[in-house]
Amino acid sequence: MGTRISRLGIRKVFTGRGDLTVEVEVHLDDGWGRAIAPAGASRGKHEVKYFPDEGVDAAIDVFKRWVEPGLIGMDAVNQVAVDKKLEEIDGTWDFSKIGGAVAVATSMANVVAVADSKGLWPYQVIGGSLANVIPYPLGNTIGGGKHSRGLGPDYQEFLILPYGAPDIYTAVYTNMEVHREVGRILAKEDPTFAGGRNDEGAWTAKISTDKALEVLSSAVKEVSRRLGVEIGLGIDAASSSMWNGKAYVYTNEGRELTPREHFERIKSIIEKYDLIYIEDPFHEEDFQSFAELTALFKDRLIVGDDLFTTNPDRLAIGIREKATNAVLIKVDQIGTVTRAHETVRLALNNGYRIVVSHRSGDTESGLLAHIAVGFKAPIIKTGIMGSERVAKANELLRIWDHLSGVARMAKIK
Ligand SMILES: O=C(O)[C@@H](CO)OP(=O)(O)O
Numbered sequence: 001m002g003t004r005i006s007r008l009g010i011r012k013v014f015t016g017r018g019d020l021t022v023e024v025e026v027h028l029d030d031g032w033g034r035a036i037a038p039a040g041a042s043r044g045k046h047e048v049k050y051f052p053d054e055g056v057d058a059a060i061d062v063f064k065r066w067v068e069p070g071l072i073g074m075d076a077v078n079q080v081a082v083d084k085k086l087e088e089i090d091g092t093w094d095f096s097k098i099g100g101a102v103a104v105a106t107s108m109a110n111v112v113a114v115a116d117s118k119g120l121w122p123y124q125v126i127g128g129s130l131a132n133v134i135p136y137p138l139g140n141t142i143g144g145g146k147h148s149r150g151l152g153p154d155y156q157e158f159l160i161l162p163y164g165a166p167d168i169y170t171a172v173y174t175n176m177e178v179h180r181e182v183g184r185i186l187a188k189e190d191p192t193f194a195g196g197r198n199d200e201g202a203w204t205a206k207i208s209t210d211k212a213l214e215v216l217s218s219a220v221k222e223v224s225r226r227l228g229v230e231i232g233l234g235i236d237a238a239s240s241s242m243w244n245g246k247a248y249v250y251t252n253e254g255r256e257l258t259p260r261e262h263f264e265r266i267k268s269i270i271e272k273y274d275l276i277y278i279e280d281p282f283h284e285e286d287f288q289s290f291a292e293l294t295a296l297f298k299d300r301l302i303v304g305d306d307l308f309t310t311n312p313d314r315l316a317i318g319i320r321e322k323a324t325n326a327v328l329i330k331v332d333q334i335g336t337v338t339r340a341h342e343t344v345r346l347a348l349n350n351g352y353r354i355v356v357s358h359r360s361g362d363t364e365s366g367l368l369a370h371i372a373v374g375f376k377a378p379i380i381k382t383g384i385m386g387s388e389r390v391a392k393a394n395e396l397l398r399i400w401d402h403l404s405g406v407a408r409m410a411k412i413k
């Protein structure tokens with residue numbers, strides 16, 4: 001059988017931020033694949049555990065002792081069976097024995113191996129032979145919060161979505177032009193700006209949230225006029241990182257806001273800057289405030305990241321409480337492609353949009369583009385500049401070409 005798992009391999013490698021992570025190889029009788037686990041900085045409380053308590057060496061040890069012998073002989077084509085086997089070998093819900101990094105790298109490498117063996121591309125293995133919708137890239141232009149080590153604005157990401165671009169090349173190019181324009185404006189307006197970029201390649205500057213949004217709005221206006229592409233604005237507030245248990249700490253502004261004041265602040269920013277994308281506006285246990293905001297802004301994307309951590313049980317609560325209308329999908333948050341797919345299915349069955357996302361500590365891999373196309377996500381969150389980010393954008397361009405004339409852009413509005 002060509003797709004029988006014959007051998008596995010694992011090694012320590014690094015993310016673009018220098019975090020230690022693992023790369024797994026899955027070898028079949030006639031093909032192979034490899035994948036690297038990315039690493040987050042603003043990690044949600046409900047994510048699976050990245051490494052076992054004893055660290056990366058313990059993860060490698062457990063892999064050799066249990067995962068490798070457990071998977072050898074299985075048919076890689078049955079992704080669900082492979083992923084269930086990983087759960088069974090681990091025996092805990094959060095992969096605390098083998099580590100989420102080992103689980104996700106193995107699960108994704110299995111997809112790549114099957115693609116290799118069958119002469120397909122990974123997006124076809126995940127999404128089937130009818131997958132032809134290309135997601136819009138959601139790009140990070142200015143960074144703050146944890147990603148800028150507390151030195152930038154208080155919200156973590158100031159984002160753009162070129163939803164009017166007719167094709168993926170124009171969409172990616174538009175994001176790059178806005179990023180460049182933001183850099184030009186910052187250099188002109190802020191004497192302390194030295195061209196610094198953060199973990200995700202977004203500009204870092206000692207500016208307030210409002211200033212960041214003003215700069216971004218002017219850059220978007222200019223590029224939109226020049227290229228004739230409609231571009232939406234967004235934020236990832238990553239509010240759990242600001243929450244101290246009682247109040248939201250705005251370090252840059254040197255003050256704390258009560259939950260009500262923070263709510264009003266988010267609301268006024270959405271209105272003032274006409275944001276179409278709002279991720280994690282509240283901390284990860286506050287389903288109530290999410291629901292209140294979603295009811296107010298039905299036509300915007302209100303997105304749960306730390307709130308759901310790609311976990312179908314958390315998403316089920318969100319659906320019951322009408323907490324958001326979209327969910328961020330990070331396969332590494334939940335550990336396997338199968339589990340992430342369960343969350344995707346639940347979301348789509350309940351009219352939620354999905355956004356497939358990278359991590360702040362990401363790698364040279366373009367696999368995320370395949371996952372986004374395979375899951376039929378209308379949006380992929382990948383950053384804009386820096387080779388870890390461009391790797392995903394370039395892979396989207398390749399997939400567009402691979403679909404030779406039948407690719408189409410997702411529908412956003
Ligand atoms: O909060 C986020 O959405 C992500 C990616 O942008 O950040 P991190 O990987 O640090 O959790």
Ligand SMILES: [Mg+2]
Pocket residue numbers: 236238279280305306
């Ligand atoms: Mg987030």
